[in-house]
Each structure stands twice: as C-alpha cells, then as structure tokens.
Amino acid sequence: MTTDTLMPITVTDLHEIIETGAIVTHFQPQVSLKRKAVIGLEALSRGFDGASGEIIPPSVLFGLASDPETRLALDRVCRTRAAESFAALHRRDKSVMLSMNIDAACISEDTRGSNHLLKLIKRCDISPNNVIIEIIESRCEDMDALLEFVRFYRKKNFLIALDDVGAGFSNLDRIPLLKPDVLKLDRSLISGVNEQFHKLEVARSFVQMANRLGCLVLAEGVETSEETMCLLANGIDVFQGFFFARPAPGLDAVPGMADKVDALAEKHRHNRTRRIAEEKRLFSSYDLTILTMCQGLSETPSRGLNQALTQFIDQHEGVECVYVLDMKGRQVSDTLCDPLKLKKSKRFLYEPARVGADHSLKEYFLPIQAGLEKFTTDPYISLASGNLCTTISRVFYHKCCGRHLILCTDMSREDMACGL
Template identity: 30%
Template sequence: MSPITQGLASCELATAFQPVFSLTHGRLVGHEALLRASDADGRPIAPNLLFDGLPDHHARADLDVRAVRQHLQAYVAMGKRDASEWLLLNLHPATLLESTGALHEIERALDASGIRPSRVVIEVLESPLFEDERVYPALQQLRAKGCLIALDDFGAGHSNFERVFDLAPHLVKLDRRVLMRAKQDAKALRILQRMVSLLQECGSLVLVEGIETLQGAHIALTCDADFVQGYYFGRPQPAALAPEDGSEALDAAWSSFDDAQSRKDDRWRESMALHCDRLRLASIALAAGRPMDEACADFLSAPNATMCYLLDDQGRQLDDIAFRDDAARERLQRVEQFEPLHNCSGARWSRRQYFRRAVSFPGSVQLTRPYLTLQGGWMCLTGSIAFELEGRTAILCGDLRVHVPPGEAP
C-alpha cells in the first residue's frame, strides 16, 4: 500500500526546480516546481505511484496543498521572493473543487510566502475533471488575485480548444507526445506549427516541454513557440538557476537553427525556382493568346505537377484546365472517394491564399503551404500568379503534388 494511503504525514516532500526559457529573450524566465517524495525510510517514491495511490479527491487536494507550501518555502529560502521570474505550481483540477476547501489554504500559503501573485503561474493538470464546471470559479478567483493560469498537456487526452476558449489561459503547455510526433512526421510538424499559431491567436503564450535533444529545440524554434522546457535546457534540481545561467544550450540551439534554416530556405528556393519561372512564362504565353495546354506544357512537364487552371478576378474557376497528360487526368478521375468534387467549373476559390496573395502581388508567383487538394485527395501546394488577360485580371494556378509515388513518375 502506498504511504499516501497510510497517511500523508509519513511522506517527506521536497522540491526540484526545472528552468523555463524564453526563446525570444534568450534567457531564463521561470522555474516549474516539481514534487519529490520519499517514504519514512528515505526511499524515493515514483511520482506515478505517489499520485495514483491517492484514494479520492480530498487526498489529492491535501497533497497539492502540502506541495504548494513546500514549493513556496523552498523558493523563498533560496532568496527568490522578489525574483523577476515566474514560479510554476501544479494543481490537479480536483484540488479546485469547492468541496475540498483547498483553494483557501493555497491562497493563505501564497500570502504567507510574500511572493507577488503576478509571479506565480497556476498550472492546471490535464484531467477529465475539467469537464466539471465547478473547477472554473476557483481558477477565476486565482486569476483575480493576480496569478497567471496555465493549461498543461495540451494536445493529448481530454484537452481541446473548447477548454482554451472556456479557460482563456495565459499560457498553454504542449504535451510532450505532440513534440515526439513532430520529430518523426512532417505532417505532424506542420500541424504543430498551426496549433502554436492558433493558440497564440487565441491570446495564449505557448510552451513546448519535454525537449531533450537539439532536434526538439529546433522544432520549438520552427513552430515559433514562446517558451521551452526540458532536459536539453536544464534538468530538475534542488536549487533554482540564476538568471544568467543556462543560456549556453539556448544559444547553441539558436546558432545551429539559424544555419540549418538558412540552408533549408536555400534548398527550398532552388527546388521551387524552376516551377516559379515556368508558371510565370506560362502566364506570359496565355496573355499572348497561346492555348492553355500549350502555354502550361513546360510547367506540367515536372514529375510532381498535376494540373493548371485559371481563375477570374472574383476567384471563380474557368473551364480551361490543363493536365500533364491524359494519364494525369485519368488518375484524378480514378479517385472515386472525391468524385463529387471533381467538377470544379465555376468553383469559387477567392478565400484561398493562392488567390488572395496573387491578387495582392500581381506579376509575382506565390506559393502556398502543403494542403489536401479537394479534387484529388492528396497533399499538394499551389503556385499562382495574377496577370492581365484580355483586359481583365486573371490568376493562373499550378498544383504541385508534395509526394509522388514511384509508380506515378513519368
């Protein structure tokens, strides 16, 4: 039986502080306080055993209150009471239920510590209990006191954007499993980039945790995350870092990221340069009166080119569509799952970035991010260019398949 079930008093609690860094500022901005426990014989208790052994919400609330007191006392004992950084404290949603009475004790502990509430981040752990609306008044009370609110483990389990809308957290911590997927899958990395951007547009700062390697640091930089945390930057330890400490790993990550990103950008420009030139020349040929198939032949000769099509100045698709060859046309028609979408005559694409960017920068080829094409059900990116055709603005679009199966290459 866990020592917790025998009595919380039999467990010795200690604090380990793990640093949190701002990627933009390039320095330490806070510490997360992590609970460490040992039994009466001094043997460490694994965190999962410590928390899984609790019999009910009240026991969890009692442990959280003890942990908050321990963390605050340890932090102040290091001379950090007036430090210009955040202290992140974990709370389980069960602790915030009014029936536990824990909120009052937590506020008393905060007041007794002398730490300004604006320096405290209440990090609420992921749990199905978040569905219980009784949790939210306690969080609003802590927010009104001046504390910041953080949502932990976003992207896994029960977390979703509805929770972000309801809670309006100052900070969202992404689950480490999201980072692991992004390391292995380019599609997952693109989703992570958009997730970070959406969270920031919702009014939250974003922290990527669980970073253990340089690759993980590069992913956080690629996604434009605000903060990072993990073994690569600093392990949990009894003493908090000084503000000037721990920046070496961050500096190294920035330096190698800048070099890698520069090389990646160069490769991207080189790989896209020929496509862009051919699409621009196709628009010139169309403006000169050449037929669609003939004007776009060079662009469509690329192995990953699938089709070219014209939009009018309102974004409506015109009838002319040029395919690389008859096989490419037939390949599109064979995708039966998307057959209801094959006929795009008169379709309006004015909301799409390839239309809007082309209209904003006429005469210059624009390229989109990869996306799922409605017509074929595969990932593609679109090049587009606005030009004058018979006295009116037209937009020539060319689709490039992101991945071409070996059997489909000409």
C-alpha cells in the first residue's frame, strides 16, 4: 500500500496505536562482503491500522507525534516491538547484531535514569553486546543528557552508532564527544559515489578518521553494485540498502542475497588483483618516463629547462604538468602544463606555480628532504591543472650547474576516480 492511497490517520489514531502496541517491525540486513555474511539487522518500525490492514509508514507515524510525551511513548513502543521480534533470532544465532534507532529528542533530563532500554533488553534475554543504539545527534536538544545516556549504555556493553553522518548539517564536532563505535554514512553521500570524486573523497575521509578512532563505517542506502564496489575498494566493508534487501517483516534469509554477496566478493577480488597488476605496469612505465626525463635534464643548461620540459609534455602522454625544484623546495623552472588539460573555468583556484614558489611543505617534497630519491603521491586534485593527478618527484644531478635538483611530474589519474 503506497502513501498516496493510505487513509489519513489522526492523533487519536496514533494514541490508539501506541496503547495497543500496533507496531510492525521490519528488518533490513547489514552485510559484510569480506565476511560474506549478514552481521546485523536494523529494526525499522511501521504502524499497523487494524481496521484497514494498512501499514503506516514511519514518516506519517512519527510526523503525528509532535509533543514530547507522545514522541517518547511511540519511541518506546517501537523499541519494545523491535526487541521482542529480534529475541527469537538471538536465541538461534548469537552473532547477529540488532540496530535500534533511538529518537534523540526523547533523551532529556526528564528521561535520564529510566533505564528503559536496558530493562527491555534484559527482559527479552538479548545480550547488550548484540545491540547497536543508533542516534541522530542533530535531533538532540539536551546534549548533557545525551552524553550521559551514551556513557551509561556504553558501560553496559551496548554499541553506539551515529546515524546520517554526512547529511545536511551534521555536527562533526559531536563525533569526538560521542565516540561512536559505528559511523553510518547517509544515502545523500553514498548516491552516485562511484561517479563523483568529491563525494568519494568525503567518504574516504570518514574511513580514514574511523580507522584512527577505532570505529566501523557502514554505508547506508546502497542501491547499485557500482556504488558497493567503489566503496569496498576504498575501505568500507559493511553495507545496508535496497541493493541487498528492502526492509521486510520476519527474520528469514533474503532469497538470492547470498549469491549476490558471493558474486560481489569474487568481483572485488578480481578487480583488486587486476588493479594491482595494472598499477605495477603503470608505475613501471612512469618510472621509465621520469628516468628518461631526468637523464635529459641532467645535460640541459639552466636556461633551456623550460624548453626541455615543454618537449617532455609533447612526447609523453599522460604528463599534465612538470616543474623543477632545488633541494630546499624552491621552484627553479616554470610550471609547464598541457594546455588542453587546464581547467580554464577555474583559473582563480588552479594556477601553475611560478619560479621561486616555495614547495617545502608539499607532500611530494618532504619525503625527498627526508632522504628518499623518489616519491609518488596518492591521487589528488592538482592546484596546477585542477585535474586528478599523481605527482612523482625524483632527484637528479644537474651536471651543468653541479648540484642536485628535483623533477616533479603531475601524471593524469582520472582512471582513479573510484580507485577500482
């Protein structure tokens, strides 16, 4: 039944739903591709109209709960139905987690110390170790009460997830305060991530932060295999979304999902193996190109450096920009770029550096200063061209002036938009 044909319900109907516990719990799997298993189930609540037999979507259900008392009562009955529905599975399989949404607007000084969730979980004989409390912190009006809530339930061995991360006006400063065990990346960030480098970089930043903080990243709202493969290649292993399964009542295995997971895991293994081999061949060709350029520059008089660099761009496909630094990180040549690859629409952002520019803090210079002969950066957006590139820096001896210099070469890496 769609929301377009749903008979309107009133606040009176809502109170009857709460009093009778007319809530249906649907579960959506949370899938680990590397483990090839469902590791968790998110409980999603829907109302049930006994008279019509219609399912009432959560947007309608919670939209009617405008006052704090009604919102708290609805939140608690939803938790109760979720725990009771999950208890049967927990008795059979102690490895699967239950993710429960908590309305952060209900966490306040008035509810502090009620321990409602703890009592519920104990009554249903569910181990707290198997429960993830999902919180959307942006809805919280009492931060002190929320922090106390999180501290209390973490001590009781519950896990804490921060939901809708990356959506709207998420307050990232709350992450160090709540210290979540799970970061759930919002669908708005996941949608089309395989085609949008800027979205991917934001997702990567959350993965890097999570790795340092010791928490897990879950991609929510995954709808395509391409999104899944892209995120898997960039450090995300746990997924939830329509691509794997829609929310549904019951706890039975989703038909065909195991085959889908196996196929994706095999595809990932194949892609990574192929990519590693391609990277090896690509960087071998880069090394040969850079070595050839360095050998040519070593015999080139200082006044002829710019002309030689221009010739290198013409001769070597994939070279976007080249420039030469001294061993202090100062630029001693112009930055020569392939004019066909410069982003003319963003010249105020992306401008090739000039002679005398200081590169001493750049990622491609510091390893050379530390003693390496050659260094290759991760892909990034070049400030010279505005394109995705990899910078390779290499020391060479300039015979004409009798000193060591550093050749820096920006190689086009548009093939790395998703890192597959």
